[in-house]
Amino acid sequence: MNTFAELIIVVVxxxxxxxxxxxxxxGCIRLVAVQGVVAGLxxxxxxxxxxxxxxxxxxxxAIVTLKGVVFPWLLLRARDRSGARKDVExxxxxxxxILLCLGAxxxxxxxxxxxxxxxxxxxWIVPASLATIFTGFLLITTRTKAIxxxxxxxxIENGIYIFGLALFVEQPMLVELAILLDVFVAVFVxxxxxFHISREFDHIDTAELSELSDWRSGEYGK
Amino acid sequence: MEIIKPFSQYLAxxxxxxxxxGIINRVKAFFGGRxxxxxxxxxxxxxxxxxxxxxYSRTATWVFRAGPVTGVCALVTALLVLPFAGRPSFLAFExxxxxxxxxxxxxxxxxxxxxxxxxxAFEGMGASREVQFAxxxxxxxxxxxxxxxxxxxxxxxSGMFAALTPxxxxxxxxxxxxxxxxxxxxxxxxxxxxxxxxxxxxxELTMIHEVMVLDHSGPDLAYxxxxxxxxxxxxxxxxxxxxxxxxxxxxxxxxxxxxxAVLGVAVAVGVVESVLARLRLTKVPYLLIxxxxxxxxxxxxxxxx
Numbered sequence: 001m002n003t004f005a006e007l008i009i010v011v012v013x014x015x016x017x018x019x020x021x022x023x024x025x026x027g028c029i030r031l032v033a034v035q036g037v038v039a040g041l042x043x044x045x046x047x048x049x050x051x052x053x054x055x056x057x058x059x060x061x062a063i064v065t066l067k068g069v070v071f072p073w074l075l076l077r078a079r080d081r082s083g084a085r086k087d088v089e090x091x092x093x094x095x096x097x098i099l100l101c102l103g104a105x106x107x108x109x110x111x112x113x114x115x116x117x118x119x120x121x122x123x124w125i126v127p128a129s130l131a132t133i134f135t136g137f138l139l140i141t142t143r144t145k146a147i148x149x150x151x152x153x154x155x156i157e158n159g160i161y162i163f164g165l166a167l168f169v170e171q172p173m174l175v176e177l178a179i180l181l182d183v184f185v186a187v188f189v190x191x192x193x194x195f196h197i198s199r200e201f202d203h204i205d206t207a208e209l210s211e212l213s214d215w216r217s218g219e220y221g222k
Numbered sequence: 223m224e225i226i227k228p229f230s231q232y233l234a235x236x237x238x239x240x241x242x243x244g245i246i247n248r249v250k251a252f253f254g255g256r257x258x259x260x261x262x263x264x265x266x267x268x269x270x271x272x273x274x275x276x277x278y279s280r281t282a283t284w285v286f287r288a289g290p291v292t293g294v295c296a297l298v299t300a301l302l303v304l305p306f307a308g309r310p311s312f313l314a315f316e317x318x319x320x321x322x323x324x325x326x327x328x329x330x331x332x333x334x335x336x337x338x339x340x341x342x343a344f345e346g347m348g349a350s351r352e353v354q355f356a357x358x359x360x361x362x363x364x365x366x367x368x369x370x371x372x373x374x375x376x377x378x379x380s381g382m383f384a385a386l387t388p389x390x391x392x393x394x395x396x397x398x399x400x401x402x403x404x405x406x407x408x409x410x411x412x413x414x415x416x417x418x419x420x421x422x423x424x425x426e427l428t429m430i431h432e433v434m435v436l437d438h439s440g441p442d443l444a445y446x447x448x449x450x451x452x453x454x455x456x457x458x459x460x461x462x463x464x465x466x467x468x469x470x471x472x473x474x475x476x477x478x479x480x481x482x483a484v485l486g487v488a489v490a491v492g493v494v495e496s497v498l499a500r501l502r503l504t505k506v507p508y509l510l511i512x513x514x515x516x517x518x519x520x521x522x523x524x525x526x527x
Contacts, residue, residue, distance in 0.1 A: 010396040
């Protein structure tokens with residue numbers, strides 16, 4: 001059974017890499033959704049089965065609905081409404097992204113072996129979570145669209161979720177639900193914000209959102 | 223008596239290798255709704271080519287004549303260290319997977335030099351592309367074999383594949399699955415199969431491997447075709463040994479299953495060629511970097527285990 005959980009971990013890491021090389025925005029949104037669903041299914045397989053009956057079932061169902069259905073729908077809607085170009089417009093090339101991802105995985109396996117963590121029953125879960133968090137940062141820093149910032153945020157959340165699984169098999173349900181609610185509100189608000197940004201500025205390119213005025217650079221003093 | 227088996231394994235590999243391109247062509251023909259050429263077509267081609275007189279251009283030197291022979295010799299030698307159905311080959315030694323890689327490199331080097339020696343611009347272009355893709359394919363293959371060595375704790379190819387059992391698949395399934403995927407991509411790229419190169423194309427601008435051998439004729443072309451078949455067999459055999467670790471115990475049973483698996487790999491290549499279009503030339507390195515990432519991940523997993 002743990003082999004199966006390990007396969008899921010491998011899938012999570014492969015999804016990280018796929019995120020690093022995928023050029024289409026809708027592809028990225030779907031990949032993030034798939035990753036969230038896969039990560040949500042992980043406790044069912046790794047936690048030793050139906051330990052708590054209903055509770056163990058409700059939470060994954062909530063995660064799968066939210067990350068697999070609601071978030072992609074919100075983000076795809078935001079993408080359509082913003083009228084942005086369909087690709088992610090990376091600042092670095094795709095091979096460089098994937099090599100960075102790979103380097104992150106090497107660094108996180110080294111870090112995972114150094115961290116004083118309780119023994120986990122699934123191998124590579126800590127490196128995978130750290131690598132996923134790093135991929136989220138990569139998406140935030142090297143892509144210029146505002147939507148990819150939201151995607152990066154979601155990927156980081158996935159990574160933190162997996163990291164939590166590695167540490168505590170038993171999380172208080174209230175905490176888990178609160179985190180989920182936070183993420184939901186964040187994505188909801190960011191979806192609205194992206195729509196407003198694109199309406200105000202005719203684009204959602206973050207590289208040009210660095211100044212807090214509606215003057216373009218080079219137009220000072222006019 | 224025990225020496226007979228490795229020899230017959232080796233002979234089987236040498237004799238059956240030209241069958242694989244035929245199988246691939248039949249599968250493609252089936253998908254295209256055609257009858258296709260006979261499965262034994264390459265044998266007929268080789269027989270025909272060996273009886274012909276080669277033609278040499280006046281600008282070509284001995285390098286051009288030595289290329290095909292060196293290439294085919296390197297591959298015939300490489301098959302010596304290749305295990306057959308998990309049984310050791312008769313030239314297995316510690317670290318022979320590096321030997322194998324360098325033999326493949328030597329074969330490529332000879333082909334590239336021969337292509338450059340013709341002085342044709344097209345062939346130089348093909349040589350440049352071949353080497354450019356090799357830069358990405360070889361690290362993927364090397365890291366993959368290193369990960370495999372780590373799985374079995376052995377440094378000879380025969381030892382690696384002998385150490386693979388159904389139990390290994392149960393314990394290290396993610397690693398082996400990643401390696402199989404990586405090796406399959408490397409197989410497609412190294413044998414100039416569809417997503418990387420089109421073996422059927424007759425447009426010099428898009429060819430990679432085929433353009434390098436345009437000037438070879440007669441027995442030289444036969445050597446090159448036979449060498450390509452051996453290379454395909456080599457990669458197919460590696461994949462087949464990986465996905466088929468089960469031992470029935472009897473040598474004949476194992477060998478039969480293994481041969482079926484090799485033919486299965488050829489069928490898989492044919493299916494991939496039928497359903498995929500050729501990648502744009504600038505996208506091919508991405509494919510190979512993916513294979514490299516798979517191999518690297520497998521190695522990291524195995525080391526961190």
